[in-house]
Amino acid sequence: MDKKLLIGNGAVARGLYEGGCVFVSSYPGTPSTEITEMAAQYDEIYAEWAPNEKVAVESAIGASIAGGRAFAGMKHVGLNVAADPVFTASYSGVNGGLVIAVADDPGMHSSQNEQDSRNYAVASKIPMLEPSDSADCLEFTKKAFEISEKFDVPVYLRLSTRVAHSQSLVELSPRENAGLKEYAKNPQKYVMAPANAKVRRVAVEKRENALREYAETCELNRIEWNDKKIGIITSGVAYEYAREALGDRASYLKLGLVYPMPEKLIRSFAREVEKVYVVEELDDYIESFCRRCGVDVRGKELFSFIGEYTPNMIRKVILGTAPEIPAQADVPVRPPVLCPGCPHRAMFYVFGKMKLNVSGDIGCYTLGASAPLTAMDSTICMGASIGVLHGMNTLRPELAGKSVAVIGDSTFMHSGMTGLLNVVYNQSPSTIIILDNSITAMTGHQQNPATSYTLKMKPAPALDIEGVCRAIGVRRVRSVDPFDIEEVETAIKEELAADEPSVIVAKHPCALLKYVEKKPPLTVDSEKCRNCGMCGKLGCPAIVRTDSGVSIDHTLCAGCGLCAEVCKFGAISREEN
């Protein structure tokens, strides 16, 4: 048997391949991104980046109706964006199997909130599988297609950061036969207008009952009997933590199907063990189900709702013992920063200099909120910058002349365009700055509709961002190069002064793109340097300032020259050799 080390996301991609999936449409988002990137490496699978999660799911629904096994992947907050089609696809059901992966991020390694996607399964009446390691990821993905087709329902695959991004061993098998199922018009099933939806609504409840029954015997739920003093009900990576912490001192009910829950199985497990603990990160999802069934369990009164668990934490709570951990040295934190050479830095430097109110958005540029740039005043979710600015400007017109929205290229296309349309339609004098670095950078450089390439690196028409803004009705649209900070400042001043909506597109490719040439590093002339701290305001990791003066770390410097631009004493220059 062919064994391989794969990250969970790679194993899901392999599961898509082996499971005969023919269509993948996703929007990137940590920790889900690599599923789609790795699925795209199989020639047999059509795979694309959609502009957002809603479009991705809708496209996958279409592919499923067409008769193919289809998939959409996203991070937890992506499911908020896609929720609308998902909730009704629960009614219309599928033709080819439809699987939706949603990756939660306990601990918020790369996210703006810590929502627990299992709640979506209940709300949308869609079954949810939850793997614990890469082998599970591969097997569960294939199983999800089977369940989807057998019960005529989309199926969620719930991952978390540690499952998605941990490598473990998987066994590879060949691809299943992946033809298209027959397609026949069926408006009663696929046109979800009230008359049809009412009929499907009844079918949904029937299906729920069938799935509840299936859950009782489904092989994805598994009991491991060991010592019966302690019984653990768990799922996902928490199962691995519990196993590490307690070994055979506890028996385990590992739930692979987390919605619907197997009531009888839980009861019979609980009867056999002396004390039952539920070990689950985030919400008390399994626990409250158990309580509703009258099963006496211990859970969140002992464990946190917040963040990730560890084996030591579980050991301490359940066994009352934990190894003594030496204290961590008291050292400075190292938060993420804008890279050396990042074009966003110049923009945030100017925002700070002009003391603007900045309605922010999500992407690498959110790092403009951290010290020393600290030039962002709100960040809610993708696309929100424009709506938030519009709302503020409408109620506080006196602030409009000092306020901007700032949004990345991918984020603008994801969900900024409708916000801009609202600004134009309802005429707030808002100034929107689009940071076009020619890539979706934060999530690791994905192509998008403005980059000229598809996920499979086929040439594609590039969206004309300025053209779209004009078409939406913005009359004042201009573009600037962020590294020309004088021009940037002038443009912002003029557009803020204008009493109508305006857009500034700041265009400069991400410094990490391979085709961007690195220029020679810069050097500080210690004779001229007065150690005034001006260059320190840029928050460039390559600029090192000590009591004795400033120096530039040549291994880090990307040669962008921004520091030379802001130095008032001409002390920084490029080393030409």
Place this chain on the structure above:
Amino acid sequence: MYNIMIVGVGGQGSLLASRVLGAVCISRGYDVKVSEVHGMSQRGGSVVTYVRAGEDVASPMVPEGECDMLISFEALEAYRYLYCLRKGGSVIVSTQEIMPMPVITGAAKYPENIIDKLKSADVNCLAMDAVSLAESAGTAKASNVVLLGAASAMMDVDVEVWYEAIKNNVPEKFVDENLRAFELGRAAAQQKN
């Protein structure tokens, strides 16, 4: 169970190092788990990657105090995670210093004499100028592989297995310089031992 942690600053190449180490461990027939970091902290933040090998690995992360070998691409990061090492464990550290933003802004101080502190701890410390060694191999970027070379000198694995793992995980045009970097790190560690 053998527990390794690879720590450094986002963008220093911990992903490649963890994949090479993972490949080495599986070719020895172990169960292996490797916990990678993608996303936000890769933008210059503190990054921790775990590699675990044994009969049956449950958690993908190394519990604090159970780490056998800490490989650090940067001095401060080695010091930050020193507490995860078991007594008598090994730390292999690049002497490179990268200032974190709170130090650059003056809100915090970069600790002094980190290498001395590591050496006086209850662990085996091997410190090397991995960046210079990597530069002499052809690219400063290969300092991650220099440190793997040093690690290989402390692990009982046939060197051919390492070569294979590097070849399989590095783009073809960079294989030669990475193999050179590996050899330099290995030789440096053997000399010091």
